[in-house]
Amino acid sequence: MKIMGVPLRNLVLNSILVLDLDIFNLPFEVLKALITLKRSELIVHVKNSGFYKKEYSGSINTDKFDELDSDKKCILNRAYDETEGIVVINNSEPVALFFTKCCCGGTANSEVILGYKINYLRKVLCKRCSQKCEEIKVDCSKIAETLGCKINYKEQIREMIKDVSRDDTGRIRKLNLLGKEITGDKLVEILNLKSNRVYFKEDSIVFKVLGEGLGLGICIEGACSMAGENKDFKDIIEYYYTGVEFIKLDEYKIINTLEGRKIVIDAGHGGRDLGHVNGDFVEKDLNLNIALKLCELLKLKGAECILTREKDEDVALSDRVKLINKRRPDIFISIHQNGFPQESVNGIEVYCFKDDKDALNLANKILKRISEDVKIKNRGCRDGDYFILRESKSTGIVVECLYITGNVDSKLINDDNLDKIAEAMFKGICEYFEVSI
Numbered sequence: 170m171k172i173m174g175v176p177l178r179n180l181v182l183n184s185i186l187v188l189d190l191d192i193f194n195l196p197f198e199v200l201k202a203l204i205t206l207k208r209s210e211l212i213v214h215v216k217n218s219g220f221y222k223k224e225y226s227g228s229i230n231t232d233k234f235d236e237l238d239s240d241k242k243c244i245l246n247r248a249y250d251e252t253e254g255i256v257v258i259n260n261s262e263p264v265a266l267f268f269t270k271c272c273c274g275g276t277a278n279s280e281v282i283l284g285y286k287i288n289y290l291r292k293v294l295c296k297r298c299s300q301k302c303e304e305i306k307v308d309c310s311k312i313a314e315t316l317g318c319k320i321n322y323k324e325q326i327r328e329m330i331k332d333v334s335r336d337d338t339g340r341i342r343k344l345n346l347l348g349k350e351i352t353g354d355k356l357v358e359i360l361n362l363k364s365n366r367v368y369f370k371e372d373s374i375v376f377k378v379l380g381e382g383l384g385l386g387i388c389i390e391g392a393c394s395m396a397g398e399n400k401d402f403k404d405i406i407e408y409y410y411t412g413v414e415f416i417k418l419d420e421y422k423i424i425n426t427l428e429g430r431k432i433v434i435d436a437g438h439g440g441r442d443l444g445h446v447n448g449d450f451v452e453k454d455l456n457l458n459i460a461l462k463l464c465e466l467l468k469l470k471g472a473e474c475i476l477t478r479e480k481d482e483d484v485a486l487s488d489r490v491k492l493i494n495k496r497r498p499d500i501f502i503s504i505h506q507n508g509f510p511q512e513s514v515n516g517i518e519v520y521c522f523k524d525d526k527d528a529l530n531l532a533n534k535i536l537k538r539i540s541e542d543v544k545i546k547n548r549g550c551r552d553g554d555y556f557i558l559r560e561s562k563s564t565g566i567v568v569e570c571l572y573i574t575g576n577v578d579s580k581l582i583n584d585d586n587l588d589k590i591a592e593a594m595f596k597g598i599c600e601y602f603e604v605s606i
Contacts, residue, residue, distance in 0.1 A: 170423055171603045172214045172225045179231045181207050182245050186233040190270075190389065193241060196396035200248045202387065202405045206266035209257040217423045217430065217602040220256070220263050221499075224526050254418040257406055259289040264410060267386025271301045273366055275338035276409060277384035282340075282354055282365070290385055291411040292338060298380075298390035305376045307360060315359050318347045340366050340384055354383055386410070425605050427472035432598070433493050433501035433565075434467075434476050435557065436460035440483030445508030445573045450582050452506040452573055453481065458584075459504050459570065462591035467598070486556055493561045500531060500601070501565035502594065503557050506573040515575035516546030520553025520567040527564040535568060535597035542593040543586055545571055545578065568594070 170177040184207050185192060185200075192200055212218050214225035234242065257264045269276065272295050279290035309329060332345040341353030353365035363381035387409045395405050403415060422428050436456040438444035444452025457478070464474040475496055477489045493501050507518065519536045521528035532550040540547035555567055570590050571578035599606045 170215050170218065170418075170420060172211065173229065174603075175229050175231065177208065177211060177215060178249055179234065180211060180225075180229065182249060183231050183233045184211070185245070186237075188268075190268075193244065195389070196393055197244075197248065198396040198400065198402045198405060199389070199392045200244070201252050201402035202392060203266065203268070204245075204248050205252045205255050205402060206257060206264065206387075206406065208252070208255070209263040210265040212256050212263050212418075215423070215603070217427070217604055218418065219423075219429050224530065252402065254420050256416055256418060257410065257413050258416060259410070259413045264289050264413060269380070269382025269384050269386065269388055270363070271298045271381040271390045272384050272388040273298060273301055273364065273380030275340075275384070276386065276388060277336060277338065277340050277365075279385060281336050281342050282383050282385055284352075289410045289413055292336070293388075293409055293411070294338075295388050295391040295409075297394035298388050301380055301390075303363075303378050305360070305362070305378060307376060312359065313347060316347055316349055318349070338366070338384075339368075339379065340364075357383065422471075423604075427467060427470040427599070427602060427604060430471075430602060431473045431475070431496060431498040432467055433496060433498040433563075434460045434464050434474060435489055435493075435501060435503040436476065436478050437503055437505040437567075439478050439481055442483065445506055447508070447573045447579055450573050450579065452508070455506050455570075455573070455582065455587060456504045457481065458587050459591045459594070462588055463502075463504075463594050466591065466595040470595075470599070470604070490557055490560045493557075493563055493565070498563050500527075500598070501561065501563055502535075502598075503555075503565065503567045504594075505567060505569050506571055507569040508574045509572060510574075512574055512576040512579075515572050515577040516548035517571055518548045518569045519550050520555060520558065520569070521550060521565075522554075522558040523552045525564055528558075528566050531564065531597070531601045532566045532568075534600045535566070535594050538593040538597040538600075539568075539570065539590055542596075543581065543589045545581065 172180055181204060185203055212220050213222040215221060267290060275295055276293045278292045279287040329347055330344060334342040336342060341356060343350055343352050357365050362378050364378050365383055366379035368377035387405065392405045395408065407413060438453035438456060442453065460476060464476055467474040477492055478484045517536060517539050519532040521532045529550060536547060536550055539545060553567055558565060558567060571581060573579060596606050
């Protein structure tokens with residue numbers, strides 16, 4: 170499994186290494202829990218996983234793992250291998266990794282910290298972690314400077330903090346600090362505190378900080394204690410994550426097949442709509458020829474392939490869009506041939522709707538494959554405000570395979586090359602879903 174060409178294993182393990190944790194001093198089952206949750210978080214960027222949501226936009230750096238000694242690499246690889254393919258889901262959706270170093274008796278509901286509800290991040294009472302506590306004296310002028318306020322320290326110290334709202338574990342939801350209402354997590358950020366479970370001494374500015382972290386997800390101290398009680402990584406996750414279940418992905422299927430992928434192939438024009446014509450070459454026929462071959466290849470790879478037309482017939486553009494929006498495919502491809510009054514214009518062009526990054530990625534892969542495999546001039550990817558792209562609710566592209574009127578391209582039109590175009594499209598689709606060809 171890969172994300173933007175990088176093996177999922179590499180991305181997961183490097184992501185674990187940059188956490189603010191001494192991971193090699195954690196019990197092995199806790200390390201396995203973190204790896205499983207990070208895999209679950211990243212699986213939404215694996216195109217053929219069945220959970221794909223969007224392209225990965227974070228930085229990809231695998232240097233951290235490469236810099237480790239062999240013993241530490243072995244530990245991480247074993248933890249990954251022992252949880253291979255396991256993903257944590259809630260309501261059929263993968264969860265993300267959240268942790269707090271010490272919750273000091275209870276984790277928090279997500280809406281208290283993030284401002285919105287996440288079903289699996291519910292408050293959990295935790296009796297396994299230490300009652301870590303520290304008092305921090307803070308210079309009021311530094312707080313005022315950070316907030317952009319001016320105060321007379323002695324005169325306004327009693328007015329510094331008021332209207333404190335807490336949840337039932339004592340974590341701050343919000344408070345009024347120097348006349349400004351801020352959230353508990355903002356307080357943690359401003360004062361560089363270790364927890365949002367904070368208390369004050371009114372006669373002096375002393376912050377009593379309980380625990381370490383914002384209180385979301387796994388409590389690391391509690392998880393370490395559970396590991397000491399011979400609880401495994403699944404026990405740990407189930408304790409701190411509400412309503413989750415574990416599934417094991419079929420990595421062979423993800424890497425080698427298109428099973429579970431739904432693809433619509435649109436053979437442009439048809440019936441009375443001939444498209445471009447050059448002598449014996451009629452666009453509607455070439456489009457259908459390529460579409461049927463492509464559909465055959467996709468089905469052999471396990472994909473569900475839907476054709477907007479399977480024969481020479483009239484199909485309204487609006488009906489093609491209706492079919493796409495009804496079936497909601499992972500992708501759709503509208504196959505066309507181009508035409509131009511000047512025969513010197515030749516080459517392949519691919520169009521996608523503006524700002525659709527997935528479509529652009531797909532377009533570039535298909536463009537490159539057809540251009541290289543069939544020796545057609547590459548005229549690039551372009552924004553296209555076509556009805557089928559604009560009105561369809563799935564990622565799709567329009568492929569203008571060649572110029573039927575071109576003095577070079579027209580010489581390429583034969584059954585062998587039409588099959589090669591279909592095969593090149595198939596390879597580009599496999600590369601898009603990061604599936605072996």
